[in-house]
Amino acid sequence: METLTEFLSFSDANVRFVTFGSVLLAASSAVVGCFTLLRKRALVGDAIAHAVLPGVCLAFILSGTKNPVYLLIGAFITGWLSVYCIDFITSRTRIKEDAAIGLVLSVFFGFGILLLTAIQHGGNASQSGLDKFLFGKAASLVGEDLITFGSVAVILLITILLFYKEFKLLCFDRAYAHTLGFPVKMLELILTTLTVLAVVVGIQAVGVVLMAAILITPAAAARFWTDRLGVMILIAAVIGAFSGFSGAFVSYVAPAMPTGPWIVMIVSVLAIGSFILAPEKGWLGRMYRQKNNRENILDENILKLLYQLGEQNGSFFSGRSLAEMQEKREIPSGRLMKGLKRLRSQGYLKRDPGNTWLLTPEGKTRGQRVVRLHRLWELYLTQYLNIAADHVHEDAENIEHILTPELEAKILEQLGYPETDPHESRIP
């Protein structure tokens, strides 16, 4: 806890830089990742991430320094080359895209590891630390590195902002974009370049092995929360920023730790959280709605039951005992009690001293509506779908709970405002 407050106070200028840098890198990768994901090129992103390793190593061998500009250029070249290879293989041979991606990824990455090993055994004094590109090290993001990688991240964000409309169109409907006269090939080129650049800057914090996670996972998680592209990008950026922040923190607390795996763990937790918690598409939300539906159906069935009992005895507002209700319709006592209590708290029922239950006027109205919909639907099925009268009840049991007032009006109109249902019961 103490370390956290110490970290958060940003009293150390170095901590400030590292944190700011990681947040920027991770957020910009996440933003670019949204388009990568929507273009269904997530796997290509992974291939690019692995393919930048040989570029980094080659740049180091050729230049003999760890100057970030050289490393960046090297990474960019092999990253791009991998995309080109994938496209070439898929368009010129019968090999499918997934196989081509696997092929390119392993060849490039294998070559990269080879070079890395050679460098490490080469005895070059400045080689130490090149392996941080494998699993990332946010803490090494200082000085010159920060400025270089940070500027690339800013360029990424600005480009996305400039081409937002075009990228959106391109991802949704490429052919249509073409017919509108947009330079589709050019835009695709830019978007691919952005993906490569995002990978190149992101590896500093996450490393090549796990880079795809920071590119794609925030976008995938954000998609759960919204149906708007703009909002999705924003949420992805926030998720990315948070994971970058955590990476910096991990680097601060445990300097020996590679940050990549930590960042990926955190992003993954956020993604799983989104999957569970997102209000519309999330798992909890769905469960909640299902529970609501079940309760609603039970409530309406009880009101309907009481209304029908009222019909039979000609008095809607006299009390009924549990036994009386259960005789008419089998509902387990526990569920029945729960429903009755809920309905009382909602003002649809009252409870008598004699432990009987009776409808309030509002309860009667609602029960009456359910009965009406049930009978209307039965009639509709027999008249319009020619289903036998003894087969329609089950179906109506369901439909009575979901018909909207508009549909009700439409059915009434089509049936010519009928008086009775197929079983000769009056439609209230």
Next chain:
Amino acid sequence: MIVQVKDPVIEVHDLTVSYDRKPVLWDIDLTLPGNSLIGIIGPNGAGKSTLIKAIMGLIPVSSGYAKIYDQELKAVRQQVSYVPQRESVDWDFPASVYDVVLMGRYGKMGLFKRPVKADKDAAMDALTKVGMQAYANRQISQLSGGQQQRVFLARALAQDADIYFMDEPFAGVDIATENAIIELLRTMRDNGKTIIVVHHDLQSAVEYFDWTVLLNMRLVGSGPTAEVLNQELLEKTYGGKLTVLTKVGELLRKKEFPARENPAKATKWKR
């Protein structure tokens, strides 16, 4: 029967299109009149979509060219609108109905520009024309097939073009919607637009179209609907007599032959 028109709005000259070296359209020579509602009819795999895509410059052609208003497509792009087959996009994309219709205005806006008020009005107006204004904020994955089709139509309307190419706008659409759409197309025609529609139902084709193109890998017929839709031509279009063309195409692909002897000429119109 192939009727050529004098001052065609669309002129297709000796067009051959191949996928993977296998020609699917052979030597199409076609001229179409302006200010009319035109149907393209043919069996599955006849190359109807391919013809439209080739005219719109979406796929490379092996030989020949298409001209619109006697110009290259590039010069008149803003006046031509394309309504792709509904299945050609992923409807799970994070966008609203309104967002998609607004895309119809992107071409006029040009690079970097943001939509202005007038663009937004035009998009809403187009949505109203297809009766979808109530759905403006709906996520596009929550639409029925017919509604998706209408959204694509609205997008094309928002583009405010003079020529419209529509690939099966009536596929998966109920009869009420189909009637509404054809009514809309007729109004557009009466306002001087030219609409080319890929269509499947012969029965309604007679009613709908002023001009009909019959296609099955080659051009079988083109002319005023009443003259073209006759027994003989329909048999030619739908009959199985085209197996020779299919087999030759297959052969060209296997032998890796170019569809034309002189490929230099063929690339002329490629982009």
